[in-house]
Amino acid sequence: MRLGLILGDQLSPTLATLQQLDRKKDRLLLAEVGAEATYVSHHPQKIALIFSAMRHFAQWLEEQGWQLTYHRYDPDQAGETLLQVTAAAVERHGPDSVVVTHCGEYRLHHQIISVWQNQLGCPVEVLADTRFFADLEQFRDWAQGRKQLRMEYFYRELRQKTGLLMTADGKPVGGQWNFDRDNRKAYQGEPAIPALPAFKQDDIDKAVLALVAEHFGHHPGHLESFAWGTTRRQALYALDHFIKHRLPHFGDFQDAMVQDEHQLFHSLLSPYLNCGLLLPREVCERAQQACRDDLAPLNAVEGFIRQILGWREYVRGIYWLQMPAYAKLNELGNQRPLPAFYYSGETRMNCMAQCFKNTFDHAYAHHIQRLMVTGNFALLAGIAPEAICQWYLEVYADAYEWVELPNTLGMVMHADGGYLGSKPYAASGNYIHKMSDYCGHCHYSVKTSTEQDSCPFNSLYWHFLHRHREQFSGNHRMNMIYGGWRRMTEDKQHRILARAEDCLAQLDEL
Numbered sequence: 267m268r269l270g271l272i273l274g275d276q277l278s279p280t281l282a283t284l285q286q287l288d289r290k291k292d293r294l295l296l297a298e299v300g301a302e303a304t305y306v307s308h309h310p311q312k313i314a315l316i317f318s319a320m321r322h323f324a325q326w327l328e329e330q331g332w333q334l335t336y337h338r339y340d341p342d343q344a345g346e347t348l349l350q351v352t353a354a355a356v357e358r359h360g361p362d363s364v365v366v367t368h369c370g371e372y373r374l375h376h377q378i379i380s381v382w383q384n385q386l387g388c389p390v391e392v393l394a395d396t397r398f399f400a401d402l403e404q405f406r407d408w409a410q411g412r413k414q415l416r417m418e419y420f421y422r423e424l425r426q427k428t429g430l431l432m433t434a435d436g437k438p439v440g441g442q443w444n445f446d447r448d449n450r451k452a453y454q455g456e457p458a459i460p461a462l463p464a465f466k467q468d469d470i471d472k473a474v475l476a477l478v479a480e481h482f483g484h485h486p487g488h489l490e491s492f493a494w495g496t497t498r499r500q501a502l503y504a505l506d507h508f509i510k511h512r513l514p515h516f517g518d519f520q521d522a523m524v525q526d527e528h529q530l531f532h533s534l535l536s537p538y539l540n541c542g543l544l545l546p547r548e549v550c551e552r553a554q555q556a557c558r559d560d561l562a563p564l565n566a567v568e569g570f571i572r573q574i575l576g577w578r579e580y581v582r583g584i585y586w587l588q589m590p591a592y593a594k595l596n597e598l599g600n601q602r603p604l605p606a607f608y609y610s611g612e613t614r615m616n617c618m619a620q621c622f623k624n625t626f627d628h629a630y631a632h633h634i635q636r637l638m639v640t641g642n643f644a645l646l647a648g649i650a651p652e653a654i655c656q657w658y659l660e661v662y663a664d665a666y667e668w669v670e671l672p673n674t675l676g677m678v679m680h681a682d683g684g685y686l687g688s689k690p691y692a693a694s695g696n697y698i699h700k701m702s703d704y705c706g707h708c709h710y711s712v713k714t715s716t717e718q719d720s721c722p723f724n725s726l727y728w729h730f731l732h733r734h735r736e737q738f739s740g741n742h743r744m745n746m747i748y749g750g751w752r753r754m755t756e757d758k759q760h761r762i763l764a765r766a767e768d769c770l771a772q773l774d775e776l
């Protein structure tokens with residue numbers, strides 16, 4: 267008899283563990299444990315989503331005829347680990363081996379492969395995670411010998427491998443790989459933003475929400491507005507709803523930000539994809555079908571598929587190729603602590619306050635809010651990568667280190683020296699003003715840089731470029747930007763840097 271451990275982000279009917287084991291002979295184990303719920307202070311909505319989805323998935327597995335041990339969170343054993351619960355199950359059932367699909371985070375994977383076998387006293391078999399388009403070897407082969415990696419080229423390779431959005435003779439549908447030039451519009455109020463699907467909470471959801479409120483209510487974020495689906499059926503409904511109502515405008519407004527609106531035309535599918543309730547292939551195939559059926563334009567569908575087939579696979583490849591050294595990189599030498607408003611949400615910078623509100627209310631912010639507002643600020647202000655990486659891992663329902671870390675440390679903080687992306691996504695308030703209506707509701711003026719009420723992003727942007735001029739002025743993609751700085755009078759440069767120094771000296775007051 268083998269014991270299959272299924273982790274909280276492995277809730278997929280096609281999981282390798284389930285394919286490998288035999289429901290007539292083998293046994294499964296799912297365990298809610300304090301150690302996984304607290305290794306960082308996850309948003310309570312993330313814990314509730316995972317615990318409830320685990321309980322529903324266990325129920326489904328039993329209906330399918332699996333023998334199963336389900337270990338519920340025990341508040342009297344708040345520090346309990348997966349190893350301890352697995353050891354108790356091994357003791358009780360005496361399996362010949364423990365089987366687990368390759369887990370998503372280096373932290374746990376390393377423990378499993380280094381100490382579990384000894385501690386459990388039986389072999390531990392780790393299966394490849396087959397839910398991704400590319401296996402880790404494919405990425406390793408592709409990356410080998412390249413000094414700098416570029417998502418676009420890996421994406422094209424995967425388009426060819428999967429046939430997604432490809433013609434029969436091997437060309438990209440529509441004659442182009444990428445339609446980003448048609449995307450990135452600001453939102454002017456039309457079309458109306460569709461409401462998200464609402465899910466009725468069952469007894470399992472209610473019990474989990476009460477448990478999480480009692481034991482994890484002090485973690486950053488609000489639980490009351492929990493609105494995630496917790497079963498595969500609900501996740502599939504969320505997918506249908508997105509394809510029908512929001513995908514057609516996904517491309518146009520992918521980078522837009524709007525006061526008091528969090529979802530716009532985004533899918534909000536990442537929490538389901540990352541815990542296994544949805545599979546990337548089925549999501550991309552549904553989007554492709556919508557394009558074939560003329561329900562969504564190619565620019566929207568290509569843009570959407572690129573996020574999953576391109577970015578999601580690319581960052582996973584980088585993570586497993588570079589860990590554990592990657593997590594320690596800090597090429598810009600940033601040391602500043604995270605300002606308190608990243609947890610309180612209280613700041614006069616309206617764009618930041620809006621993104622924090624979405625984050626705490628919904629355990630969600632869309633990509634541009636993460637990248638160009640809260641991330642951009644951390645980059646400009648020189649926040650220590652470790653502190654900002656921990657924040658992103660804590661506050662989003664979709665956060666797992668394999669996807670969070672490359673996005674934060676690489677894409678946002680440029681702490682890997684440009685391995686993941688060729689130039690930092692630094693931007694002044696002007697970008698935020700162009701892509702949102704936030705500045706019209708702000709205490710600060712986005713039009714100025716040097717006054718007491720000037721947008722902090724404006725002066726911090728130049729301060730960032732100035733203090734890292736040695737690293738970046740040789741980067742041909744940044745020539746124009748440095749040209750703009752050089753054309754300013756010395757007096758103007760001086761006043762901008764002085765305003766930035768003021769901001770940096772009192773970050774918590776901004």
Ligand code: FAD
Binds near residue numbers: 641666
């Ligand atoms: P949509 O905009 O609808 O995009 C569709 C899907 O594409 C997403 O569901 C997601 O699976 C995938 N995707 C989009 N962009 C990326 C990306 N850059 N990397 C990987 N997948 C992507 N995504 C996570 O899933 N988990 C994280 O912990 C996470 N942390 C991030 C931290 C920072 C600092 C930044 C800048 C981005 C992070 N992202 C993360 C990527 C992206 O912001 C989210 O995937 C996206 O906002 C999820 O919302 P959505 O489902 O509505 O996405």
Ligand code: DLZ
Binds near residue numbers: 275302308
């Ligand atoms: C994120 C999470 C949480 C909050 N709780 C659990 C849990 O109690 N049991 C479990 O098996 N998994 C949980 N997870 C997901 C794990 O942290 C995740 O499987 C690893 O980080 C590997 O990706």
Ligand code: SF4
Binds near residue numbers: 616618695705709
């Ligand atoms: Fe943000 Fe600056 Fe605009 Fe205020 S003025 S919303 S701080 S970009």
